[in-house]
Amino acid sequence: xxxxxxxxxxxxxxxxxxxxxxxxxxxxxxxxxxxxxxxxxxxxxxxxxxxxxxxxxxxxxxxxxxxxxxxxxxxxxxxxxxxxxxxxxxxxxxxxxxxxxxxxxxxxxxxxxxxxxxxxxxxxxxxxxxxxxxxxxxxxxxxxxxxxxxxxxxxxxxxxxxxxxxxxxxxxxxxxxxxxxxxxxxxxxxxxxxxxxxxxxxxxxxxxxxxxxxxxxxxxxxxxxxxxxxxxxxxxxxxxxxxxxxxxxxxxxxxxxxxxxxxxxxxxxxxxxxxxxxxxxxxxxxxxxxxxxxxxxxxxxxxxxxxxxxxxxxxxxxxxxxxxxxxxxxxxxxxxxxxxxx
Amino acid sequence: xxxxxxxxxxxxxxxxxxxxxxxxxxxxxxxxxxxxxxxxxxxxxxxxxxxxxxxxxxxxxxxxxxxxxxxxxxxxxxxxxxxxxxxxxxxxxxxxxxxxxxxxxxxxxxxxxxxxxxxxxxxxxxxxxxxxxxxxxxxxxxxxxxxxxxxxxxxxxxxxxxxxxxxxxxxxxxxxxxxxxxxxxxxxxxxxxxxxxxxxxxxxxxxxxxxxxxxxxxxxxxxxxxxxxxxxxxxxxxxxxxxxxxxxxxxxxxxxxxxxxxxxxxxxxxxxxxxxxxxxxxxxxxxxxxxxxxxxxxxxxxxxxxxxxxxxxxxxxxxxxxxxxxxxxxxxxxxxxxxxxx
DNA sequence: TCCTCTTGTAAAATCGATTTAGCAACATAT
DNA sequence: ATATGTTGCTAAATCGATTTTACAAGAGGA
Numbered sequence: 001x002x003x004x005x006x007x008x009x010x011x012x013x014x015x016x017x018x019x020x021x022x023x024x025x026x027x028x029x030x031x032x033x034x035x036x037x038x039x040x041x042x043x044x045x046x047x048x049x050x051x052x053x054x055x056x057x058x059x060x061x062x063x064x065x066x067x068x069x070x071x072x073x074x075x076x077x078x079x080x081x082x083x084x085x086x087x088x089x090x091x092x093x094x095x096x097x098x099x100x101x102x103x104x105x106x107x108x109x110x111x112x113x114x115x116x117x118x119x120x121x122x123x124x125x126x127x128x129x130x131x132x133x134x135x136x137x138x139x140x141x142x143x144x145x146x147x148x149x150x151x152x153x154x155x156x157x158x159x160x161x162x163x164x165x166x167x168x169x170x171x172x173x174x175x176x177x178x179x180x181x182x183x184x185x186x187x188x189x190x191x192x193x194x195x196x197x198x199x200x201x202x203x204x205x206x207x208x209x210x211x212x213x214x215x216x217x218x219x220x221x222x223x224x225x226x227x228x229x230x231x232x233x234x235x236x237x238x239x240x241x242x243x244x245x246x247x248x249x250x251x252x253x254x255x256x257x258x259x260x261x262x263x264x265x266x267x268x269x270x271x272x273x274x275x276x277x278x279x280x281x282x283x284x285x286x287x288x289x290x291x292x293x294x295x296x297x298x299x300x301x302x303x304x305x306x307x308x309x310x311x312x313x314x315x316x317x318x319x320x321x322x323x324x325x326x327x328x329x330x331x332x333x334x335x336x337x338x339x340x341x342x
Numbered sequence: 343x344x345x346x347x348x349x350x351x352x353x354x355x356x357x358x359x360x361x362x363x364x365x366x367x368x369x370x371x372x373x374x375x376x377x378x379x380x381x382x383x384x385x386x387x388x389x390x391x392x393x394x395x396x397x398x399x400x401x402x403x404x405x406x407x408x409x410x411x412x413x414x415x416x417x418x419x420x421x422x423x424x425x426x427x428x429x430x431x432x433x434x435x436x437x438x439x440x441x442x443x444x445x446x447x448x449x450x451x452x453x454x455x456x457x458x459x460x461x462x463x464x465x466x467x468x469x470x471x472x473x474x475x476x477x478x479x480x481x482x483x484x485x486x487x488x489x490x491x492x493x494x495x496x497x498x499x500x501x502x503x504x505x506x507x508x509x510x511x512x513x514x515x516x517x518x519x520x521x522x523x524x525x526x527x528x529x530x531x532x533x534x535x536x537x538x539x540x541x542x543x544x545x546x547x548x549x550x551x552x553x554x555x556x557x558x559x560x561x562x563x564x565x566x567x568x569x570x571x572x573x574x575x576x577x578x579x580x581x582x583x584x585x586x587x588x589x590x591x592x593x594x595x596x597x598x599x600x601x602x603x604x605x606x607x608x609x610x611x612x613x614x615x616x617x618x619x620x621x622x623x624x625x626x627x628x629x630x631x632x633x634x635x636x637x638x639x640x641x642x643x644x645x646x647x648x649x650x651x652x653x654x655x656x657x658x659x660x661x662x663x664x665x666x667x668x669x670x671x672x673x674x675x676x677x678x679x680x681x682x683x684x
Numbered sequence: 685t686c687c688t689c690t691t692g693t694a695a696a697a698t699c700g701a702t703t704t705a706g707c708a709a710c711a712t713a714t
Numbered sequence: 715a716t717a718t719g720t721t722g723c724t725a726a727a728t729c730g731a732t733t734t735t736a737c738a739a740g741a742g743g744a
Contacts (some may be wrong), residue, residue: 005730016694021732032691054461055406056730059397059699066440066461073426080422084415084443096457098408098440101426115438119396119408261628286603287630347700358724363702374721398700401729 004048013044020045024052058120067310068116069099070109071127071150077282078253078299079127082149085303086125093311095122104190104224106131113139123310125149130192145313147306151194152323159313161305161324165195165279168295168328169202169251172277175293175330176247177210179337181275185238185245187231187255189222199251199279217243222255231258236266239274246274247336253280260288275336291333298326346390355386362387366394400462409652410458411441412451413469413492419624420595420641421469424491427645428467435653437464446532446566448473455481465652467491472534487655489648493536494665501655503647503666507537507621510637510670511544511593514619517635517672518589519552521679523617527580527587529573529597531564541593541621559585564597573600578608581616588616589678595622602630617678633675640668 006024010017015037022031023041058064067090071079087097098121100112109132116124124146128136133153139146140158152160176184186203188196204214220234238245248263250256256278263274270276270290278285281294305324312318332339348366352359357379364373365383400406409432413421429439440463442454451474458466466488470478475495481488482500494502518526528545530538546556562576580587590605592598598620605616612618612632620627623636647666654660674681 006732007730017731018694018696018733019692022693025732031693034692037692051456051460053401053730055397055401056699057732059395059401059701059730060732062699064397074416074429075419075423075426077417077419077422080419080425081417083422083441084417087416087441087443096440096442096461098438099425099429100438101429114393118393119438257625257629264629264631283599284626284629287599287606287626289606289631348702349700359701360703360724360726361722364723367702373723376722379722395700398729399702401731402700402702404729 003053004050005053006050009041009044009048009050012048013040015041024050062120064120064122065095066119066121067095067097067123067125067307068112068121069097069125070102070112070116071099072104072129073101074099075101076254078280078297081299082303085300086307089304089307090311093307095307095311102127102129104129106135110135117142117144122314123147125306125310127151128153130190145310147310149302149306154194157321159309159322161302161309161326162195163297163302163326163328165198166202166205168279168330169199169249170206171202171330172249172279172293172295173203173206174210175332176249176275176277176336177206177212179247179275181247182212183218183243183245184247184249185218185220185235185243186249186251187220187222187234187259188251189227189255190224191221196251203249203251218245227254228258228261231255232262232265235259235262239263239266239268248274248276250276250278253278253282253284256280256292256294257282257284260285260292264288270335271337277336281331290335292335293333294331296329296331298328301326345395346392347395348392351383351386351390351392354390355382357383366392404462405656406462406464407437408461408463409437409439409465409467409649410454410463411439411467412444412454412458413441414446414471415443416441417443418596420622420639423641424645427642428649431646431649432653435649437649437653444469444471446471448477452477459484459486464656465489467648467652469493470495472532487652489652489664491644491648496536499663501651501664503644503651503668504537505639505644505668505670507540508544508547510621510672511541511591512548513544513672514591514621514635514637515545515548516552517674518591518617518619518678519548519554521589521617523589524554525560525585525587526589526591527560527562527577527585528591528593529562529564529576529601530593531569531597532566533563538593545591545593560587569596570600570603573597574604574607577601577604581605581608581610590616590618592618592620595620595624595626598622598634598636599624599626602627602634606630612677613679619678623673632677634677635675636673638671638673640670643668 006017006020010020020041023033023038024045028038069083069086074080074083083099090097102109106129109129113135126146126148127150128148136156148158148160152162188200190196191200207214220238223230248259250259268274276292278292278294281296285292309322348359348362352362362383365375365380366387370380411425411428416422416425425441432439444451448471451471455477468488468490469492470490475498478498490500490502494504530542532538533542549556562580565572590601592601610616618634620634620636623638627634651664
């Protein structure tokens with residue numbers, strides 16, 4: 001039941017494996033293989049249902065046509081969608097994808113980097129965790145092609161594809177301010193991650209530009225574990241005395257979903273009792289009473305660009321680090337107040 | 343910058359690669375390697391930062407410690423969660439996972455089977471599409487280990503892990519019937535898939551057992567493409583004259599989410615104007631006004647069992663086909679009417 | 685005739701591991 | 715003195731491809 005190999009074909013035809021290999025790799029012309037011979041090889045290969053052993057090929061050529069995708073959690077819909085885009089885009093060029101979830105744990109990430117290197121993947125697409133800078137630097141030293149997505153390290157020169165978190169955040173916050181809200185609470189998570197830092201900066205700057213002093217007590221820093229509990233607790237705190245926030249900005253979709261669930265539980269109305277904007281625009285929101293004003297990330301483009309950049313580097317057609325910052329879309333809906341006002 | 347290989351270590355120590363290989367594979371004892379020598383090898387290997395080339399190893403041993411996961415769409419949250427469970431469970435035993443999305447297209451699936459075979463994955467976990475029976479049969483003939491999930495082929499003897507769709511569906515339908523609803527509409531998609539067929543059977547049988555005649559016009563068969571449109575259209579048709587359904591059973595979560603969105607758009611109240619049950623219990627529902635009565639699939643267990651069965655087979659410790667039918671949980675909430683009634 | 689070129693093919697090295705078979709050298713038993 | 719065992723290690727084959735080098739045979743030119 002063994003698969004047929006090159007030498008099986010060669011033996012059957014009484015020729016060398018060299019010849020068979022050349023023909024099957026489409027090098028008949030350059031290698032001046034007799035046309036009839038080439039035909040015979042092709043025919044026999046297909047008759048014998050020949051499938052090249054990619055391990056052997058990879059061992060010899062040093063290319064596996066496999067990419068590794070490392071994200072925080074593949075079951076997070078954001079990364080799941082990204083995975084699909086990356087799969088499709090990579091597939092167009094004959095690449096397959098292996099994946100791993102780091103759970104935002106740098107040691108996990110490091111282990112995955114090692115395991116995937118042992119398996120000789122051609123390149124990496126990585127959503128790096130906090131504290132993984134040294135591992136990324138190592139990767140760079142080894143000259144292994146990679147692209148960071150979603151987050152990046154300002155201090156490390158490398159390829160990355162992210163969105164314009166600062167401006168998106170600034171805009172969302174300004175939107176709330178335009179409605180006259182002064183007491184704006186916000187929820188963040190893992191604020192050390194570059195994208196969360198940028199979002200927070202945008203938030204602060206928008207306040208500042210309206211002459212409102214930023215106060216730390218209006219920020220809820222959510223625990224990665226025990227997330228729902230933590231969100232509920234913080235939302236309740238923000239919306240009650242003495243803080244009495246009248247508007248909330250959720251800095252990602254997980255926070256937004258849990259936050260709205262809490263608001264629903266508290267029987268508060270959006271936007272009557274509390275105005276809401278959210279970074280990310282998940283389908284979940286479609287079932288919520290009030291359509292939510294939200295920032296939409298260009299998931300397709302992030303994935304596509306990441307793959308393109310990586311493949312360019314694999315093909316040697318890259319020219320230095322590529323840093324892509326994609327714009328987001330701001331969808332204004334009814335969750336901040338009457339739109340006629342605008 | 344080449345990675346260090348076995349022979350690099352061997353050369354450095356002036357010994358054979360055999361010895362190095364034996365030591366690094368923990369076979370010092372059986373091979374009666376001198377303890378001091380073993381120590382030296384271990385030390386040198388770690389100093390030289392040796393990482394075995396898994397391509398070479400795989401080529402020689404015929405094992406890659408890689409599994410392939412083929413689903414309809416990795417960005418579908420159901421499959422994304424499954425992927426995560428499978429990743430974790432496989433990881434415990436040193437396996438990595440490659441994935442592919444078939445888009446319910448049998449030709450795509452076949453191509454993936456081939457590509458992953460070329461890459462010598464050790465086994466497959468597959469959510470098979472309609473019309474892929476012949477490819478699965480081929481796989482079986484080749485003696486390649488695989489486990490089907492979510493769906494299966496009654497005519498093909500093979501491993502599979504599914505849920506008890508029939509009974510879950512029966513129960514959900516009975517639940518609606520208990521509230522006195524007679525005009526129950528249902529939405530399905532790709533009804534040829536085994537799991538959808540079983541769900542439909544359960545639905546029909548529950549009606550029959552209550553002496554209600556099943557009528558085809560109460561079934562909405564949704565288009566896989568153009569899904570949202572199709573759901574909206576069908577929900578509207580079911581809830582309007584002449585059908586006037588007063589209860590809806592959504593046979594999966596995608597249908598449920600779109601269906602509820604439509605109900606919300608129609609400004610109908612759940613359960614006052616229309617009662618709802620759904621197969622699957624997605625978090626989306628948490629944002630909907632009324633908590634939805636739903637069937638919850640044991641995603642973790644599906645993934646874990648699939649991996650276990652596959653690994654058992656890879657280790658030769660399997661004993662014939664394993665067919666696992668897992669029970670679901672039925673979460674009764676308020677979407678069918680007043681619970682005091684029960 | 686000798687030289688060069690072209691055509692068509694093959695031998696052998698190589699990628700980096702695992703694994704089988706076996707060989708010295710010394711110890712112990714008969 | 716001879717057989718037998720044990721210890722410690724290595725040579726070489728192998729997995730299945732790619733790729734470099736080479737070489738024979740015939741054609742054409744000087």
